Structures are given as structure tokens and as C-alpha cells.
Amino acid sequence: MAFEGLADRLQKTIQKIKGKGKVSEADVKEMTREVRLALLEADVNFKVVKDFVKRVKERAVGQEVMESLTPGQQVIKVVKDELSDLMGGEQSKIAVANKPPTVIMMVGLQGAGKTTTTGKLANLLRKKHNRNPMLVAADIYRPAAINQLQTLGKQLDMPVFSLGTEANPVDIANQAIEKAKEEHHDYVIIDTAGRLHVDENLMGELQEIKESVNPDEIFLVVDAMTGQDAVNVAESFNEQLDVSGVVLTKLDGDTRGGAAISIKAVTGKPIKFAGMGEKLDELEAFHPERMASRILGMGDVLSLIEKA
Amino acid sequence: TKTRDSFATKMNDLVAKYRKVDEEFFEELEEILISADVGVETVMELIEELEMEVKRRNIKDTSEVIEVISEKLVEIYYGDDEQEVEQLNLNENGLSVILFVGVNGVGKTTTIGKLAHMLKEEGKTVMLAAGDTFRAGAIEQLEVWGDRVGVEVVKHSEGSDPAAVIFDGIQAAKSRGADVLLCDTAGRLQNKVNLMNELAKVKRVITREIPEAPHDVLLVLDATTGQNAMSQAKTFSEATDVSGIVLSKLDGTAKGGIVLAIRNELSIPVKFVGLGEKVTDLQAFDANSFVYGLFADMIDQSTSADE
Ligand SMILES: Nc1nc2c(ncn2[C@@H]2O[C@H](COP(=O)(O)OP(=O)(O)OP(=O)(O)O)[C@@H](O)[C@H]2O)c(=O)[nH]1
Ligand SMILES: Nc1nc2c(ncn2[C@@H]2O[C@H](COP(=O)(O)OP(=O)(O)OP(=O)(O)O)[C@@H](O)[C@H]2O)c(=O)[nH]1
Ligand SMILES: [Mg+2]
Ligand SMILES: [Mg+2]
Numbered sequence: 001m002a003f004e005g006l007a008d009r010l011q012k013t014i015q016k017i018k019g020k021g022k023v024s025e026a027d028v029k030e031m032t033r034e035v036r037l038a039l040l041e042a043d044v045n046f047k048v049v050k051d052f053v054k055r056v057k058e059r060a061v062g063q064e065v066m067e068s069l070t071p072g073q074q075v076i077k078v079v080k081d082e083l084s085d086l087m088g089g090e091q092s093k094i095a096v097a098n099k100p101p102t103v104i105m106m107v108g109l110q111g112a113g114k115t116t117t118t119g120k121l122a123n124l125l126r127k128k129h130n131r132n133p134m135l136v137a138a139d140i141y142r143p144a145a146i147n148q149l150q151t152l153g154k155q156l157d158m159p160v161f162s163l164g165t166e167a168n169p170v171d172i173a174n175q176a177i178e179k180a181k182e183e184h185h186d187y188v189i190i191d192t193a194g195r196l197h198v199d200e201n202l203m204g205e206l207q208e209i210k211e212s213v214n215p216d217e218i219f220l221v222v223d224a225m226t227g228q229d230a231v232n233v234a235e236s237f238n239e240q241l242d243v244s245g246v247v248l249t250k251l252d253g254d255t256r257g258g259a260a261i262s263i264k265a266v267t268g269k270p271i272k273f274a275g276m277g278e279k280l281d282e283l284e285a286f287h288p289e290r291m292a293s294r295i296l297g298m299g300d301v302l303s304l305i306e307k308a
Numbered sequence: 309t310k311t312r313d314s315f316a317t318k319m320n321d322l323v324a325k326y327r328k329v330d331e332e333f334f335e336e337l338e339e340i341l342i343s344a345d346v347g348v349e350t351v352m353e354l355i356e357e358l359e360m361e362v363k364r365r366n367i368k369d370t371s372e373v374i375e376v377i378s379e380k381l382v383e384i385y386y387g388d389d390e391q392e393v394e395q396l397n398l399n400e401n402g403l404s405v406i407l408f409v410g411v412n413g414v415g416k417t418t419t420i421g422k423l424a425h426m427l428k429e430e431g432k433t434v435m436l437a438a439g440d441t442f443r444a445g446a447i448e449q450l451e452v453w454g455d456r457v458g459v460e461v462v463k464h465s466e467g468s469d470p471a472a473v474i475f476d477g478i479q480a481a482k483s484r485g486a487d488v489l490l491c492d493t494a495g496r497l498q499n500k501v502n503l504m505n506e507l508a509k510v511k512r513v514i515t516r517e518i519p520e521a522p523h524d525v526l527l528v529l530d531a532t533t534g535q536n537a538m539s540q541a542k543t544f545s546e547a548t549d550v551s552g553i554v555l556s557k558l559d560g561t562a563k564g565g566i567v568l569a570i571r572n573e574l575s576i577p578v579k580f581v582g583l584g585e586k587v588t589d590l591q592a593f594d595a596n597s598f599v600y601g602l603f604a605d606m607i608d609q610s611t612s613a614d615e
Contacts, residue, residue: 040348043534046339109532110557110585111413115444141585143421143452148445151466155444196560223413227345227534229562250412253497255536278412278443 005297006038014072023071042256045231087288091270095216100186108221110194113249118191119152120283134185136176137162138169139193197236218243230259238267249275346565405521410528412495415556421453422590432487437477438463439470440494471513498543531564556582
């Protein structure tokens with residue numbers, strides 16, 4: 001089963017109604033059905049899809065579509081517009097604390113890409129913003145997590161603060177910030193252990209770190225391949241920590257990445273960066289427009305709209 | 309008791325919530341399965357078949373529909389295969405080599421640690437080969453698992469050729485008379501052609517040393533992954549002829565329903581499930597409890613609504 005983009009899916013209906021002067025409500029229904037399927041196949045959460053399709057339907061039975069000469073294309077345009085609205089504008093700014101250091105905390109499920117993104121962000125801050133970050137190894141659980149961060153620190157030639165695996169992550173974070181002040185680092189990026197959003201103990205630990213160091217940014221790191229569960233994860237992390245932004249990783253793969261829509265819809269928080277590879281310079285600003293096209297089936301959607 | 313908790317009983321609870329097998333019933337069933345990442349296409353096929361069966365057998369009562377649902381799901385899962393394919397394919401008189409493959413961060417290295425423990429408990433001599441020479445800290449991570457479980461790890465330095473490490477692993481395992489060699493590889497996204505070729509080469513090296521090896525190629529899939537898991541299964545199979553799946557991270561809220569579609573389309577069975585980060589958190593796959601898991605939330609809701 002090859003993935004059919006929305007454009008392919010709508011092609012049939014578009015052909016059918018081409019000759020007609022006017023579109024019926026049944027035609028619109030058929031088209032919104034295809035919209036639903038395309039979004040579900042792209043891993044957008046089914047509840048999010050339901051609301052979304054409802055909004056599209058309302059607009060699609062309106063005059064602008066029903067009386068258009070190219071109703072099929074108009075529906076695609078409505079979908080694209082609604083999606084772009086939902087995704088918001090581009091927001092890749094990183095907070096700056098009034099009094100340095102600015103503290104960033106990385107959180108997320110196991111294996112999402114927190115440690116790698118910690119290295120990438122530090123690299124970006126130095127290269128693009130001329131900053132002098134310090135990395136903090138607060139994952140005391142995963143085997144060789146500290147080692148992993150230290151290796152990245154070495155590759156970047158940047159200091160990594162660690163107290164080994166016996167210290168408490170809250171103490172590690174606090175002492176790291178003291179050290180950063182002494183050594184005049186303007187950014188501190190705390191790498192935390194991966195955890196399940198339903199793990200009360202470990203989520204409590206993150207809340208403790210948060211209360212204790214009062215971070216300027218909390219980035220939720222999410223794997224772009226995540227399926228329907230993305231809403232549970234994002235909602236839960238956001239409820240418990242009030243995250244400030246999202247980093248979507250592994251977008252260099254061939255996933256549609258519908259999780260992006262789900263996450264944005266349930267948290268309202270901006271997706272700020274996109275991980276585009278394993279290397280430390282492969283972090284980009286997140287482009288909501290491009291993401292919307294990707295989820296719907298890439299360039300062909302745009303070309304259809306242009307024909308409209 | 310066991311019987312009370314059985315799948316059928318739970319399904320009973322579920323359908324008891326609906327008095328009629330109507331559109332609403334099928335709608336909820338569809339949503340449950342889609343939210344478990346089973347995939348729209350598979351779900352719609354299933355629902356269509358169910359609706360036909362219900363009509364054909366003239367089923368009006370929800371309790372009768374359970375049987376049909378279970379039948380269909382099990383049918384989708386097993387297809388024409390024998391159940392034995394879910395066992396590890398070990399060579400009982402000599403070295404068995406198991407190759408682990410998968411995209412980044414799914415749980416390959418951790419699963420190797422857990423499986424090493426399981427096999428050691430069964431009295432086997434196990435060795436590990438640190439074939440991920442790329443990711444920062446990957447070799448050290450496998451070494452920690454080796455220490456934890458008490459098995460030897462064959463490694464080279466970071467950045468060296470993975471095929472060479474695996475080659476050395478096989479020689480070492482042969483000379484020590486080990487029963488099983490578990491080979492770690494670096495995570496890679498399936499659309500990276502060079503990296504997939506590298507993996508195919510690793511597999512060729514293994515086969516060159518032992519013609520019937522690797523005895524199993526296990527693809528690790530993260531239960532949190534959505535429809536992309538199908539593309540992973542396809543591409544990794546093309547490169548390495550995957551013989552089984554390990555479904556990791558099932559201890560979260562994700563259901564990993566895509567493995568139903570993978571089994572249905574590609575006939576690759578799930579052999580193990582990962583249920584946490586501890587050494588004991590690996591279990592043999594059980595289709596019944598997996599299918600039950602797909603409906604667990606729905607059943608919890610309906611039972612709590614009864615109370
Ligand atoms: N292709 C690709 N791989 C990535 C990206 N980001 C991270 N990875 C890989 O994903 C895997 C997991 O990344 P980590 O940074 O270790 O993830 P983590 O969230 O720190 O994991 P835990 O600490 O175990 O929870 C590694 O193999 C990384 O190299 C990305 O944007 N693209
Ligand atoms: N909750 C949970 N976490 C798991 C499970 N299996 C692995 N993990 C965690 O997932 C993260 C990634 O696991 P790894 O074993 O490093 O994954 P990998 O596939 O080897 O990753 P790369 O080598 O970077 O591609 C780690 O934090 C593990 O502890 C599981 O079954 N449940
Ligand atoms: Mg990490
Ligand atoms: Mg690994």
C-alpha cells in the first residue's frame with residue numbers, strides 16, 4: 001500500500017464533478033471523507049481529525065467552494081489554509097534570561113532524541129548566536145547516558161557538567177547552574193532521562209527540577225514517526241510541566257509526520273525546531289507551511305491549488 | 309482468576325455496553341482500532357468484513373459479535389502461518405547468530421541486554437557484538453548491559469567498520485564455544501540508502517562465516533510509532549530479510565497496532581515485546597493478550613461505567 005497523498009485521493013472526486021456546474025453536499029461529503037483518510041494515514045490523531053474535518057466541512061459547504069468553478073481545488077485550499085492556521089507561524093526563537101545563564105531543559109519519551117538535540121542546540125547557540133553554552137548530564141538512569149553526552153561535548157569542544165550516576169538529578173541541575181555562573185556560561189542545557197508520561201515518579205522528578213532551577217525553556221522532544229499516541233504524550237508532558245516548545249526529531253525520514261498536527265492541536269505550543277539527521281549540525285528551524293504540505297502529500301497539493 | 313480475566317470475558321464486558329450491534333457500535337470499534345495505530349486501511353477492511361458477517365449470520369445481539377471479532381483479529385494476525393514462527397530460531401548444536409536492526413532509538417541495544425539475560429537464564433552461553441560504532445556512547449552502553457547480565461562484549465573503537473566487529477564477534481563466539489551471539493547495529497532510518505547497504509553487508513559477512521546464519525534477524529519497532537512502521541518493516545526486510553519483530557515500549561500508552569497490518573501484509577511475526585527498561589522487561593509475544601490490549605481502554609471504560 002503506497003501512501004496516497006490528499007491530492008491523489010481527491011483526484012477521482014475532482015474528475016467526477018468537473019463537468020457539473022455546481023457541487024452538491026454529497027460531493028463535499030465525499031471529499032471530506034478523503035481528507036479524513038489522508039490525515040489518518042499520515043498519523044494525525046483521530047480526534048484531531050474529527051474536529052478538523054468538521055471545520056473543513058463547514059467552510060466547504062459555504063459559498064466560496066460550492067459556487068467555485070474548481071470546487072475540488074477549493075477544498076484542498078481550504079484544507080491547506082485550515083492546516084496552516086492550526087500549525088501557526090514560524091517560531092524558532094530561543095528565550096534569553098534577563099540574568100544569565102538562560103536555562104533550557106530537555107524532556108521527552110525514551111529514545112526521542114533529547115541527548116542528540118541537546119548537542120545540536122548547543123552547537124546552534126554557539127554558531128548562530130555566538131553563545132557559550134554548558135551541557136548538563138542529568139540522565140542518571142540510561143546505561144552510558146553520561147558517556148554519550150560527554151562524547152558529544154568532546155565533538156563540540158564544549159564542557160559537560162556531570163556528578164556521575166549516584167547524584168540526584170535535582171542536585172545535578174542546581175550545581176550545574178552555580179558552576180555555569182562561575183564560569184560565565186550564558187546558556188545551560190539540561191539533558192534529562194527519557195521517561196513515560198504516565199510514570200508518576202519520574203514525572204515528579206522533572207517537576208522538582210523545574211521548580212528548583214526555574215528554566216527559561218522546557219523543550220518537549222518528540223519523534224516525528226509517533227502515531228496516535230502523540231496526543232497523550234504531548235498533553236501529559238504539557239499538563240505536568242507546561243512546556244515552552246516542541247522539537248520534532250527524525251524528520252529526515254520518510255514519515256508523513258502527522259504527529260506535528262496532533263501535538264500542536266492539543267498543546268497549542270509552538271514546534272520550534274526540526275531534527276534532520278544524527279549529526280550535530282542537523283537541526284533546523286521548523287517550517288509549519290512545509291510540514292502542512294508534507295502531511296498532505298507534498299508539492300502536488302500546492303500545484304493543484306495553483307491551478308485553482 | 310485467569311478465566312475471568314480472559315480475553316473473551318473482557319470482550320463480553322465490552323459488548324455488554326451496547327445493546328445493539330448498530331452503526332454506533334462499529335464506529336466505536338473503528339475508533340478504538342485506529343487509535344491503537346492498526347491503520348485505517350486494515351481497520352476499514354476488518355469492519356467491513358465484520359458488518360458482512362453480522363448480516364450473514366443475522367447477529368443482533370452484541371454478545372454474539374464477540375466471537376466474530378476475535379476470530380477476525382486472530383485470523384488477521386496469524387494468517388496462514390503456524391504459531392511456531394514466534395519462537396526464536398536457535399541452532400541447538402552450535403552457534404546461533406542473531407542480528408538486530410531498526411531505526412534510531414527504538415530499543416535495539418536495550419533489547420539485546422534483556423534477551424541476553426533471558427537466554428543466560430535458560431543456561432545458554434551468550435556473547436554480544438558492539439556493531440554500533442557510530443552513535444556517541446553506543447559501545448559503552450552495550451558494555452554496561454554486558455556487565456549487568458554478565459556476558460562478554462566484543463568491540464572495536466568508535467568509528468570502525470561495523471562488519472569487521474561482527475566478523476570478530478563470530479570468530480570469538482566460535483572459539484569460546486558460545487551458544488548465541490547477539491549483534492547490535494547502529495540505528496538508521498530506512499530511507500538512507502547507504503546505511504541500508506551497509507546493513508546488508510553486515511548480514512552478508514555473517515552468512516559468509518556461517519551459511520545458515522543469521523538464524524534470526526530481529527527488527528525492533530517502537531510501539532509508539534505510527535504508520536511509518538510498515539515502511540520500516542518493508543525496507544529493512546528488503547535489506548536484511550527480517551525474520552521477526554520485537555515490539556518495544558509497550559509499557560507506555562501506545563498499543564503498537566501496526567504489527568497487525570505488518571503481519572497481514574508481510575507475514576513477519578512479532579516474537580517479543582518490551583515492557584520496560586529493566587533486564588527482566590522482555591516477554592514472549594502473546595497474540596491474545598496483545599489483542600486484548602488493543603481494547604483495554606474501551607473495556608476499562610465500560611466496566612467502570614457499570615460500577
Ligand atoms: N535520523 C535522525 N536520527 C536522530 C535524530 N535525532 C536523534 N536521532 C537518533 O535517535 C537515537 C536516539 O537519540 P538520543 O539523543 O539518544 O535520544 P534520547 O531521547 O536522549 O534517548 P534516551 O536518553 O534513551 O531517552 C540516536 O540514534 C540518535 O542518533 C534526527 O533528527 N534524525
Ligand atoms: N519504557 C521503555 N523504554 C525502553 C524499552 N526498550 C528500550 N527503552 C528505552 O528506549 C531508549 C532507547 O533504547 P536503546 O536500546 O538505546 O535504542 P536503540 O535502538 O539501540 O537506539 P540507537 O542505537 O540510538 O538507534 C532507552 O532510554 C531505553 O532505556 C521498553 O520496552 N520500554
Ligand atoms: Mg538521552
Ligand atoms: Mg543502540
